Amino acid sequence: MDVRALRYFVEVVRQQSFTRAAEQLYVTQPTISKMLRQLEDELGCTLLIREGRKLHLTDTGQAVYQRGLTILQEFKQLEAEISDINELKTGELRLGIPPMVGMQIAGSISAFRQRYPGVKLKISEFGGLTVQQAVLSGSLDIAMTALPVADDLPLNSLALMSHPLCVLVPRTEQWLRRSHLPISELAGLPILIYNEEFSLNRQLMRAFQASGFTPQIAVRSGQWDFLAAMVQAGMGGGILPEPICQRLDKSQLLSLPGHARPAIPLFLFLNQQRFQQVEVVQQFLHGFVADLLRGAQMIQLAALGTQAAEAEATFEVLGIQCALQIFLAVHAAAQVTHHARTDLFQQLRVDILFRIRRQALFHLVQALDRRAGHHRARHLYFAAVNGFINPFHPAQQQRQHHDADQQ
Known part of the structure; x- marks a missing residue:
C-alpha cells in the first residue's frame, strides 16, 4: 500500500472535499482522484460514496480511515526517528553541567565522541539557575542541576541521585580530632561556597536559616578547585559535595560530615518544547x-x-x-x-x-x-x-x- 494514497484519502475525509484536500497537499485534484481509485482497487472495495457535494464513508472506508490515522502517525514518528539518526553524522549537542560533576562524566563524553566523531559536543559549566534558563531559551539542549524543576515550566526532569555535602577544612591540629562538624557549629567559621546563581547556594542558605544563624561568607566562586585552594590557604571552611572532597589532597585538606548533613540532588532535564535530536x-x-x-x-x-x-x-x-x-x-x-x-x-x-x-x-x-x-x-x-x-x-x-x- 502506497502511504501517499492513504494520506490523500485521510485528507479528503478530513476536508470533505477533493478540491480542498488537493490545496492542503499541494497536488492537483486529478492526482488525488487517481490515487484513491488505486487504493480502492488494491483493497477491492469502495471507500467513499459521492452524493452531490457530500462525501460519505462506507463501513470499510470508516475502518480504513480510523486505521489510517494511526498508520500515518506511526509513519510520521518513523520519519522523525530516521531523521534523528541521520543527524548523528553531523549536528551539535549542547550540554550544561554544574562544575561539581565535570570529573564524573569525562568518561561518558569521551566514549560518545569516539562513537560519533561528527557530532560537535559543546559543554558549558554554569550554576543551576543559569543552566535552567539556558535550556528554556534553547541555548542548551540538555542540562544537569541540583535545582528541582518547577511544575509550571515546560521541562521534563529525571532525578538521578543525590550527594551528601561535607565541610572542607585545612588539615590542622584544630580539626584533626573532629569526626564530624554539624552545620549548627559553622556560625563562627568563615564560609567559602558557590556563587548565588548556583542552586547549591540556595539550599545552603535555607539550611543556615533553619539552624538559626546568618553565615559569615568569606569567599564565593563558581570553581570548586579555587574554593579548595582558598580553604587550604586558611581562608575558612568550604562546603562541597562529597565526591569532590574525596578527590582532593587529603594530606592538606580534611572533609568532615555532619550529623544531619544536607544532600545535593542531581536532576537531568530537557525542554520538551524544543526537544529535537532524540537519538543524539x-x-x-x-x-x-x-x-x-x-x-x-x-x-x-x-x-x-x-x-x-x-x-x-x-x-x-x-x-x-x-x-x-x-x-x-x-x-x-x-x-x-x-x-x-x-x-x-x-x-x-x-x-x-x-x-x-x-x-x-x-x-x-x-x-x-x-x-x-x-x-x-x-x-x-x-x-x-x-x-x-x-x-x-x-x-x-x-x-x-x-x-x-x-x-
Missing part, C-alpha cells in the same frame, strides 16, 4: 546516566560478594532500561494526546517487565535496602513494576516513594 541525546545518555548511577552505587553492589558482577549488570538494566527509557518516552509522547501517552507508557511497562528479570531485581533491591536503605533503587524498581505514567513529575515522585516504602 539518547545515545549520549545511555553512557552518561549509566556512569552516574553505577559510579555512585558500586560500593553497595560490591558488598554483594560473589554476585557483584551479576548485580551490577542487573542494576544497569534497572537504571537504563527503566529510568532512561521512560524519560525518553516522555519526550517522544510530548505532542500526543493524554490517552495516547497513557497507551505508550502501558506498552513500555510491558516491554520493561519482559526484559528485566523481575525476581532477580527484587532480590537486588532487598539486598541494597538491608545494607544501605537505598530508596533510589526501590523507587526505580517499583516505578518499573507499577508503570507510573510520568515518574518524573514531583507529585508522582512523592507517590512512588510512598508506595515503595509501603511495599
Whole structure:
C-alpha cells in the first residue's frame, strides 16, 4: 500500500472535499482522484460514496480511515526517528553541567565522541539557575542541576541521585580530632561556597536559616578547585559535595560530615518544547546516566560478594532500561494526546517487565535496602513494576516513594 494514497484519502475525509484536500497537499485534484481509485482497487472495495457535494464513508472506508490515522502517525514518528539518526553524522549537542560533576562524566563524553566523531559536543559549566534558563531559551539542549524543576515550566526532569555535602577544612591540629562538624557549629567559621546563581547556594542558605544563624561568607566562586585552594590557604571552611572532597589532597585538606548533613540532588532535564535530536541525546545518555548511577552505587553492589558482577549488570538494566527509557518516552509522547501517552507508557511497562528479570531485581533491591536503605533503587524498581505514567513529575515522585516504602 502506497502511504501517499492513504494520506490523500485521510485528507479528503478530513476536508470533505477533493478540491480542498488537493490545496492542503499541494497536488492537483486529478492526482488525488487517481490515487484513491488505486487504493480502492488494491483493497477491492469502495471507500467513499459521492452524493452531490457530500462525501460519505462506507463501513470499510470508516475502518480504513480510523486505521489510517494511526498508520500515518506511526509513519510520521518513523520519519522523525530516521531523521534523528541521520543527524548523528553531523549536528551539535549542547550540554550544561554544574562544575561539581565535570570529573564524573569525562568518561561518558569521551566514549560518545569516539562513537560519533561528527557530532560537535559543546559543554558549558554554569550554576543551576543559569543552566535552567539556558535550556528554556534553547541555548542548551540538555542540562544537569541540583535545582528541582518547577511544575509550571515546560521541562521534563529525571532525578538521578543525590550527594551528601561535607565541610572542607585545612588539615590542622584544630580539626584533626573532629569526626564530624554539624552545620549548627559553622556560625563562627568563615564560609567559602558557590556563587548565588548556583542552586547549591540556595539550599545552603535555607539550611543556615533553619539552624538559626546568618553565615559569615568569606569567599564565593563558581570553581570548586579555587574554593579548595582558598580553604587550604586558611581562608575558612568550604562546603562541597562529597565526591569532590574525596578527590582532593587529603594530606592538606580534611572533609568532615555532619550529623544531619544536607544532600545535593542531581536532576537531568530537557525542554520538551524544543526537544529535537532524540537519538543524539539518547545515545549520549545511555553512557552518561549509566556512569552516574553505577559510579555512585558500586560500593553497595560490591558488598554483594560473589554476585557483584551479576548485580551490577542487573542494576544497569534497572537504571537504563527503566529510568532512561521512560524519560525518553516522555519526550517522544510530548505532542500526543493524554490517552495516547497513557497507551505508550502501558506498552513500555510491558516491554520493561519482559526484559528485566523481575525476581532477580527484587532480590537486588532487598539486598541494597538491608545494607544501605537505598530508596533510589526501590523507587526505580517499583516505578518499573507499577508503570507510573510520568515518574518524573514531583507529585508522582512523592507517590512512588510512598508506595515503595509501603511495599
